[in-house]
Amino acid sequence: MAARSIMIQGTMSNVGKSLLAAGLCRIFHQDGYRVAPFKSQNMALNSFITAQGGEMGRAQVVQAEAAGIEPDVSMNPILLKPTTDAGSQVIVNGRPIGNLSAAEYYRKKQALVPAVLEAYHSLEEAYDLVVIEGAGSPAEINLRQNDFVNMGLAEMVDAPVLLVGDIDRGGVFAQLYGTIALLEESERRRVKGLIINKFRGDRAILEPGLAQLEALCGIPVVGVVPYTQVDIDEEDSLSRRFDRRCARKLLDVAVIRLPRISNFTDFSPFERYENVSVRYVDCVGDLGRPDLILLPGTKSTLADLAWLRQSGLEAALLRAAEAGTLLMGICGGYQMLGSQIEDPEQVEACGITRMKGMGLLEMETVFAPEKVQRQTSGTFSGVTGVLEPLNGLRYEGYEIHMGRSREERPAINGGGNVYGSYIHGLFDAPGVADAVLRAVCLRQGIDPEGLGAFDMTQYRQQQYDLLARTVRQGLDMERIYRILKREE
Numbered sequence: 001m002a003a004r005s006i007m008i009q010g011t012m013s014n015v016g017k018s019l020l021a022a023g024l025c026r027i028f029h030q031d032g033y034r035v036a037p038f039k040s041q042n043m044a045l046n047s048f049i050t051a052q053g054g055e056m057g058r059a060q061v062v063q064a065e066a067a068g069i070e071p072d073v074s075m076n077p078i079l080l081k082p083t084t085d086a087g088s089q090v091i092v093n094g095r096p097i098g099n100l101s102a103a104e105y106y107r108k109k110q111a112l113v114p115a116v117l118e119a120y121h122s123l124e125e126a127y128d129l130v131v132i133e134g135a136g137s138p139a140e141i142n143l144r145q146n147d148f149v150n151m152g153l154a155e156m157v158d159a160p161v162l163l164v165g166d167i168d169r170g171g172v173f174a175q176l177y178g179t180i181a182l183l184e185e186s187e188r189r190r191v192k193g194l195i196i197n198k199f200r201g202d203r204a205i206l207e208p209g210l211a212q213l214e215a216l217c218g219i220p221v222v223g224v225v226p227y228t229q230v231d232i233d234e235e236d237s238l239s240r241r242f243d244r245r246c247a248r249k250l251l252d253v254a255v256i257r258l259p260r261i262s263n264f265t266d267f268s269p270f271e272r273y274e275n276v277s278v279r280y281v282d283c284v285g286d287l288g289r290p291d292l293i294l295l296p297g298t299k300s301t302l303a304d305l306a307w308l309r310q311s312g313l314e315a316a317l318l319r320a321a322e323a324g325t326l327l328m329g330i331c332g333g334y335q336m337l338g339s340q341i342e343d344p345e346q347v348e349a350c351g352i353t354r355m356k357g358m359g360l361l362e363m364e365t366v367f368a369p370e371k372v373q374r375q376t377s378g379t380f381s382g383v384t385g386v387l388e389p390l391n392g393l394r395y396e397g398y399e400i401h402m403g404r405s406r407e408e409r410p411a412i413n414g415g416g417n418v419y420g421s422y423i424h425g426l427f428d429a430p431g432v433a434d435a436v437l438r439a440v441c442l443r444q445g446i447d448p449e450g451l452g453a454f455d456m457t458q459y460r461q462q463q464y465d466l467l468a469r470t471v472r473q474g475l476d477m478e479r480i481y482r483i484l485k486r487e488e
Contacts, residue, residue, distance in 0.1 A: 003036075003124045004484050005159040009134035009150055009191075011175035015166035016197040018059040019228060021133045023471030024480075025067035026464045028129050035129040036075060037063030040116045041149045042135065043080040043088070045262035045299050046233075049398035049424075053373045054094020055079060058265065062233055063131070066464045077119035078112060080105070081299055082260070083349055089299070093119065096371050099349050109146045113156075116148050120157055129484065132159055139182040151187045160192040160483050163219075168198035168227060173213055180217045192483045193222030195475070200227045222483075225474030230467045231272070232460075233265040250275035250450050251440060254290035256313060256333070257282040258304040262297045263400075263424045266330055269433035272459060275450050276437060284312045291440050292326045293317060295333030297424065301365075301403065302343055303350040305336045305357070314358060321360055326386050326417050326440055334413070334420030335403050338363035345369060347402045360418045365403040372401050376423060378411060385415040386443055389435045397425035428456050 010017045028035040042057035054073035064071040073094035080088040087101045138150035165175040210221045257280040271278045281287050298304040308314045321327045329337045338357040347367040377396035399422045412421045427433040441448035482488045
């Protein structure tokens with residue numbers, strides 16, 4: 001029997017579709033169903049590599065984890081990774097097919113529909129329920145033709161739709177009513193419920209507005225979800241963590257906020273420690289004197305290295321490294337630490353073919369058209385310098401990179417106080433983030449016992465359960481199940 005489906009669409013980007021979909025995945029999993037997430041097209045620089053070596057968006061990885069299943073590229077058959085303001089690397093079924101401008105991609109969309117439907121039907125056959133997430137808004141009427149992301153997809157797979165608005169931004173009634181008003185009549189009939197998300201306050205004050213909204217739209221309000229205070233990986237650069245301002249704590253960690261930063265969730269484990277401050281820095285004046293500097297991944301290594309140089313941050317990082325501050329780069333940030341980067345075939349399409357690196361690691365990188373995509377695991381060995389305590393610990397993670405570097409070790413390269421690695425998720429493995437922070441404490445003459453211990457895996461599961469409780473509290477789940485069964 002084919003799975004039943006339900007689709008979460010939003011009045012705009014960042015209304016909370018991804019988290020609500022994850023919450024529903026967790027609820028259905030808790031209720032004994034085999035459930036899978038699906039998003040036909042995702043645009044994000046925060047991606048993941050599956051066990052089979054396919055690349056997919058991070059949001060569907062989170063939703064799969066919430067559902068208690070392994071991530072698979074069929075959950076996100078098309079991933080767009082922006083390379084410029086008007087173009088993206090296009091990934092289909094986990095593999096890149098090239099860099100396309102927005103116009104080129106729009107012309108190619110119709111040809112991608114079979115891949116989308118094949119991925120969806122594979123999930124439909126394997127699971128009881130599929131929770132589908134839309135993208136942006138279904139009221140983007142200029143994109144209605146050839147749509148397979150919002151209402152177009154809902155029609156293709158015959159999915160009922162729940163429309164979500166964000167009250168925290170203000171104007172939620174106009175968001176919802178305006179979206180419904182711009183839909184075609186057949187699309188309006190497909191919307192079975194309205195949801196107000198990120199609500200703070202007394203719901204009784206909201207009730208008159210809900211009644212009027214239902215009367216205007218002819219669609220019931222099936223939930224008012226409280227503002228959700230959960231700590232779950234976010235999808236893209238809209239993340240509020242970038243704007244976070246925090247006072248220096250026992251240990252201070254600075255993450256360089258590159259213009260095309262990717263996979264910033266690599267550093268989430270450090271944020272869980274009560275006595276560690278994690279700051280995202282994009283100018284010299286905000287760098288200060290951190291205990292640990294992290295140079296993250298990027299979708300455009302050469303262009304972001306040029307920005308780092310022009311902004312003065314490269315000089316500041318070189319001074320910090322010379323003074324003994326622990327500096328570590330991941331993926332693109334790792335490549336920047338080497339002596340030279342070459343892109344002879346213009347893989348990054350940024351107009352730069354060769355650039356001198358920061359010269360902190362004896363390593364050269366050359367970009368090639370074929371992307372490295374793989375999961376990796378092992379045990380640290382042969383690490384010298386500040387991070388010597390990592391030796392003997394298990395690591396696991398995944399690699400996503402176009403550049404090939406001459407390096408001695410697969411997991412970590414460097415010594416003294418400068419290191420680099422191609423492995424995303426390196427700090428998630430049990431004990432790794434803890435060992436790094438404790439090594440910094442010892443170097444700085446700080447008692448590491450003040451940090452406390454942290455279990456990332458257990459913490460994530462607790463957060464998914466908290467999300468499910470919050471979403472259950474806000475939604476009329478009896479009605480949601482009736483919509484799933486096509487009883488409404």
